Amino acid sequence: MSDFAAAFSSAVSLIVGLDAGLAEIVLLSLRISLSAVFIATLGAATAIFRFPGRMGIVVVLNALMGLPPVVVGLIVYLLLSRAGPFGVLGLLFTPTAMIIAQAVLIFPIIAALTRQVVEDLWEEYSEQLQSLGATPARAMPTLLWDARFSLLTSILAGFGRASAEVGAVMIVGGNIDHVTRVMTTAIALEVSKGDLALALGLGMILIALSLGVTGAAFVIREAARG
């Protein structure tokens, strides 16, 4: 129990003291996860448009939702390593590599959930939209906009998975101080140093962050629902 108390107080002192190192790590974490979500969402929208309802794709997507992050990290690492096919880009151990790994990781979630939502909506809308003269291509943005609340949920699910994972970003980022250290890898580091109180404190901050993002999304959603 004393660990929890110590954790809480270290978390509070980090925040109150406006610890610069903490701010840096938090901003980087947000930047990477939000970028990954953005890219994955674009990819998902494209995929849904190009391959609507193909049974095989659906099965694969749903299976990929359970991809272990560390495996994704390993694959991206092998691709980006100097010894690998994309080594010349020199992306290993940079935030870009982490964004790529996380985007790959959350793409199946966002794509599968979005596809389901869009498909359900298409069932409801298709005749009327067809009657009005909308081609499937023209209908896609309409469906996405009308499904915006459900889509927000799937995007948040993707964000949650991205910001919570540590295996992939550890491998492709290297947890380099000031460069590729994010909340989760910082926590892992503190655990490995045996500083459990600090690790837990950072964990509390990470949870608070997650709550913040989800809460903000909720507020936006309610305001837009108007």
Added chain:
Amino acid sequence: MVKKRTFQALLIGLVAVMPLASTSVAADKFITIASTTSTANSGLFDAILPVFEEKTGIEPRVIAVGTGQAIRQAKNGDADVLFVHHRASEDAFVSEGFGVKRFDVMYNDFLIAGPKSDPAKVHGLKDVVASMRKIAEGQKPFVSRGDDSGTHKKELGLWKKTGIDVKSQSGTWYRESGSGMGGTLNTAAGMNAYVLADRGTWLSFKNRGDLVVQIEGDPRLFNPYGVILVDPKRHPHVKAELGQMFIDWIISPEGQRLIGEFTIDGKGLFVPNAKG
């Protein structure tokens, strides 16, 4: 449709702000140093590398993994400098053509920590091999790195001297955690087991639980560190010039002095031993 515009504006604003959140990623000069968790966890790098960066403007980026992984990364060309602590592997790295030349940098030592109750009754013994034999014969819990690191190889070397085949006992009293030094220490503390650790990580480790130092001082626990430039002939993209500057600095009188001055809780940790 007003709501849609607000939404779009928010989205664009968010996207626009993101690149600003990056701080030092756009550093012009940096080198990648593949090193080990033991070294990094001690805090040495945090203490002395800023001096190097201040002086040369080169940002040293340390990837801290197990020795085996560090060497693999260096062989792949994913690092510019290799800084580990397993002599045999380092010599092989150079002789196989991956590295230019190995330089001594510093040494410290390993120790064996164990539960205060000392069930194997090895406390204070000077002979580490005999002590480990006692632990094995008594089947007292022992946690190994199990991750092909410098520490792990050191540990296996010592077990070999005892003549006991610990691999076959894996999963019983002998437990392989497959983790870095910190993770292994966490596990050992949680299981109240014996563990071989480098002094650097041990001194800075904050979750010792019931563990205390049981065995130290045996010359066979000597732990030398070496630094090697990854050969640009093998990997042309390697930052040979900047990497060499780092090596030159760390074996220079200034770098060596900083290493010697590094302490944890007032205790010196590494002994600088670069030649010349």
Added chain:
Amino acid sequence: MDKTILPLHVTDLAFSAGGTNLIDGISFALEAGPRTIVLGPNGAGKSLLLRLCHGLIAPSSGEVTWAGANESRGGSDPARRQAMVFQRPVMLRRSVSANVEYALGLRGVSKNARQAQIDEVLSRTGLQRFARTPARVLSFGEQQKLALARAWALNPQVLFLDEPTASLDPAGTRAVEQIIAAIQSGGTKIIMTTHDLGQARRLGDEILFLHQGKLIEKTEAQSFFERPASNLGQAFLNGDLLW
């Protein structure tokens, strides 16, 4: 003014699914002017016929031909001069006027011209005060009026309606019927299905009577109701024809 797409010629139209002939060799021609009501018991194929004519479904065989162009070859011109209102109104998640604007946008109406047309159809359907209200918040009857307004804004030459008042109360039904009458007086051809005989009597000028996918009668409304030519028609009017 565009060239008229009427008369509509339907020739040997057939549609089958799952081994059943749902529409079985139907032929007829529809001219501009009279309100055409498609009547028949459940499963007669009324809704299906409308969808085939409007181009939402491709026939298994036969042709739907609009004044010269061949619909079943996918000509898009005739389609732009038609609109359809369904039994359950489909509203986008946006305001009432935005729903109308969406349709205008699809048809390529310039942004400047849209507002005037939106205002006109909303006031003519009595929805003006709901212009900024989210469409999904409206009552069912009001949503159906919005569906009509939306279709009206497109200025269609032909308006298909599939049981438009089936789910409405009498007041809602009356309001919708009035709007349909107004649309028709602007020159739009009305083709509508219903199972409500009273409505058919009120609104119909000519009747297409279907039974089990076949066209049994096509006659002037008054003669159908007073003296149907077929036994099936008589049975239907008596309420004896359930399917």
